[in-house]
Amino acid sequence: MKHMNNKLMKGYKFSSFFTATKNNKKLKIGLISIEPYGECVSAFTKNLLKSNSIIVSQKHLKKTDKIKCILTNSGCANTACGKDGLKITEEICESLAKQLSIKKEEVLIASTGVIGEPLPKKVFISSIPQLVSSLSNNKSSVINFARSILTTDTKLKVVYKRFKNNNILCIAKGAGMIAPQLELYKPHATMLVFLLTDIWIEKKLMEKLMKDTIVPMFNSFSIDGDTSPNDTIFFVSLGDKNNYKLSMTEFEKFSKVLKFVCEETIKQLLFDGEGVTKVVKIVIENCSKENAEVLARTISNSLLVKTAINGADPNWGRILAAIGRSGVKFNINKTDIYIGKHCVVKNGTSNFVNDNIVRKTMLKNFFEIKIDIKSGKKESFVFYTTDLSKKYVDINSKYKT
Numbered sequence: 001m002k003h004m005n006n007k008l009m010k011g012y013k014f015s016s017f018f019t020a021t022k023n024n025k026k027l028k029i030g031l032i033s034i035e036p037y038g039e040c041v042s043a044f045t046k047n048l049l050k051s052n053s054i055i056v057s058q059k060h061l062k063k064t065d066k067i068k069c070i071l072t073n074s075g076c077a078n079t080a081c082g083k084d085g086l087k088i089t090e091e092i093c094e095s096l097a098k099q100l101s102i103k104k105e106e107v108l109i110a111s112t113g114v115i116g117e118p119l120p121k122k123v124f125i126s127s128i129p130q131l132v133s134s135l136s137n138n139k140s141s142v143i144n145f146a147r148s149i150l151t152t153d154t155k156l157k158v159v160y161k162r163f164k165n166n167n168i169l170c171i172a173k174g175a176g177m178i179a180p181q182l183e184l185y186k187p188h189a190t191m192l193v194f195l196l197t198d199i200w201i202e203k204k205l206m207e208k209l210m211k212d213t214i215v216p217m218f219n220s221f222s223i224d225g226d227t228s229p230n231d232t233i234f235f236v237s238l239g240d241k242n243n244y245k246l247s248m249t250e251f252e253k254f255s256k257v258l259k260f261v262c263e264e265t266i267k268q269l270l271f272d273g274e275g276v277t278k279v280v281k282i283v284i285e286n287c288s289k290e291n292a293e294v295l296a297r298t299i300s301n302s303l304l305v306k307t308a309i310n311g312a313d314p315n316w317g318r319i320l321a322a323i324g325r326s327g328v329k330f331n332i333n334k335t336d337i338y339i340g341k342h343c344v345v346k347n348g349t350s351n352f353v354n355d356n357i358v359r360k361t362m363l364k365n366f367f368e369i370k371i372d373i374k375s376g377k378k379e380s381f382v383f384y385t386t387d388l389s390k391k392y393v394d395i396n397s398k399y400k401t
Contacts, residue, residue, distance in 0.1 A: 006061035006121035009137055009198050010167075010240075011034055011035050011036070011080065011198050011240060011243075012032060012034055012169075012198065012238070013032070013033045013035075013132045013135035014031070014032055014033075014129075014135065014137070014141040014144070014145040015030070015031045015130075015135045015136065015144050015145065016030045016031070016144045016145050016148035017029040017030075017130055017131050017134075018381070019123060023038055023320065027073060027076065028074040028147075028148040028149070028150075029072065029073050029121065029127050029131060030074075030145045030149055031135065032145065032146065032196070033058075033069045033100070033130070033132075033135050034067065034068055034069065034070075034238065034239075036240060037067060037068050037239040038066070038067045038236040038238060039065060039066060039153060039201065039206060039237045039238075040066075040067045040108070040234055040236050041207055041208075041231075041235050042061060042108075042231040042232070042234050042235070043215050043218075043231060043304050044057075045155070045229055045230065045231075046059065046137050046226050047187070047229045047294070049080060049229040050079070050229050051077055051078050051080060051117075051229055052085045052086045052111075052118075052370075053109040053230065054110075054230065055155075056086070056093060056228075057088055057108045057109055057110070057232070060093075060105040060106070063202065063316075064103075064106065067106050067107070067236070068100065068106040069100060069107055069108070070090070070108045070109070070194065071096055071108070071110075072110050072111070072192070073110075073111050073113070073124070074150060075113040075151075076114060076117045076118070076120070076143060077112060077115045077116075077117070077229070077230055078113075079111075079115045079116070079230060080100075080115050080189075080229075081116060081117060081118040082118075082270070082301045084103070085118040085119070087144060088111060088118050088119050088151050089119060090104075091121060092109070092119060092124045092125060095124075095125045095128055095192055096128050096131075096132075107264065108177055108234060109390065110192050110230070110232045110234070112151055113151060114174070115229065118253060128283065129153050130316065142158065142171070143297060144154065144160070146158050146171045146173075149171070149192055152274055153173055154272055154364045155175070155268065155272045155312070156159070157171065157272070158170070158171055159261050159265050159268070161189065161257055161261050163197075163199065163253075163254060163257050164199070164244055164250070164308050164315045166197065166198050166199045166243070166244050167198050168197075168262050169195075169197070170194070170195045170262070170264075170265045171192045171193075171196075172191065172192060172194070172269060172362055174191035174269045174273075175192070183348070183372070191218070191228065191232075191263065191269065193218065193233040193234070194231065195214065195236070195258075196236050197236070197237050197238065197374075198238040198243060198248050198352075199237055199238065199254075200236075200237060200238060200239065200240055200243045200246065201237040201245075201306075203207075206235060206237060206290070209235070209254075210235055212255075213233060213255055213259055213262065214233060214324070215259055215345060217259065217263065217266065218233060218262065218266065220266075220302060220382060220383050220385035221270060221385065222300045222385050223269075223273035223385075223386050224273075224274070224301075225277065225391070227358070229233040232295050233398070242252045246249075255352065260296050267279075268383065268386055273392075274391070275389040275391030275392030275393070275394070275395065276392075277310065277365065277389055278309055278362075278364070278366065278367075278386060279365055279366050279385075279386055279387070280308065280366070280367060280368070280384060280385050281366070281368045281369070281383075282299055282368075282369050282370075282371075282382070283369070283382055284380060284381045284382075284383075285372045285373055285380045286371065286373050286374050286375055286376070286378065286379075286380070287328075287372070287373040287379060288375070291328045291373075292379065295323050295371065295373070295381075296381055297327040298322050299321060299323065299369070299371075300385035300387070301382055301385075302318065302322040303317040304322075305318045305322055305390060306320075306387055309386050310388055310389050310390075311397055312359050312363045314339060314355045314362060316328060316345055316350075316358075319335070319337055319369065319371070320335070320337065320345060323335070327359040330373050331374055331375075332348050332384055333348040334347055334348065334374040335372065336374070337369070337370070337371050338371075338372075339358050339362065339367070339368075340358070340362075342358050343359065
């Protein structure tokens with residue numbers, strides 16, 4: 001973010017509005033405008049419970065993938081609040097579209113906050129003129145927008161990278177209720193990701209980038225194992241044919257830069273997770289990718305493993321027990337487990353490594369756990385998880401109070 005120009009993104013403007021509802025609850029509203037328009041591909045949560053904001057955005061994207069603005073709010077999930085909640089969401093989008101003189105289908109919306117509360121319609125509609133009039137493309141407007149989508153986050157999540165004299169900007173939020181299971185092109189504390197570029201990219205290339213790079217990466221980490229009903233990724237390229245167009249010869253280079261932006265965003269999400277003190281890279285080797293993902297998620301979401309990570313307790317038996325109950329069929333008596341460089345389990349039994357040596361590795365704020373299944377499959381899978389601390393319990397036992 002420090003390398004970001006003061007006026008950076010051609011075609012994009014940002015604004016934010018901070019207020020309170022009649023119940024004196026904090027509400028933060030943000031707006032991204034795109035001119036002349038943005039080509040958008042999206043991914044949403046696989047949770048059966050879905051925010052009205054996702055339902056409305058999905059409905060709009062079925063009519064057009066050329067969008068002109070994204071409206072956001074923090075403080076209200078806009079989820080599980082009945083037909084009135086859906087109607088209010090549509091009315092807010094219509095009001096914004098009217099103010100901007102665009103079609104309502106060109107408005108997307110994303111929300112995060114407490115489940116069960118509808119959007120405060122009057123507050124939203126009364127804030128729209130100020131949101132529109134304060135739209136700007138300077139650095140401070142980007143930072144304020146990034147601040148407007150936060151809930152229990154303690155830090156901004158902004159990643160910026162140049163490519164061929166153009167820009168890639170990712171703004172995200174997420175600290176709790178983070179175990180993304182994103183589904184491409186279908187309705188998919190919440191993870192919101194706004195991945196924006198002022199490069200002109202053809203729709204089929206955007207879809208390939210979303211399918212092969214963006215979704216797999218954001219599906220490969222978990223903070224607390226809870227998948228939010230609001231998880232959303234909007235990947236937007238600037239629909240300006242006078243601008244630089246991504247060619248097939250540059251596609252691989254761009255894909256690598258995009259991967260870097262996603263990686264950096266995920267790191268920011270992980271290290272600012274609710275109560276997080278440690279991030280762990282889990283590597284499953286010599287196992288089919290499908291089975292490896294099941295094993296990695298089982299380890300990542302085990303409360304006993306997560307608390308052992310928090311306490312730097314080299315209790316490898318919890319890892320072995322977790323993969324044993326995962327449902328994956330494999331020969332556990334061939335399995336090796338490494339914590340850092342230390343092989344603590346060899347062929348399913350203790351390798352008698354001194355606990356104090358392993359503990360030194362686990363005291364670091366980032367380390368690796370590797371499990372070699374030796375199934376004969378030469379595939380591997382990487383997944384990231386975090387510890388579970390007393391602070392996490394404290395935050396989430398008082399979320400509404």
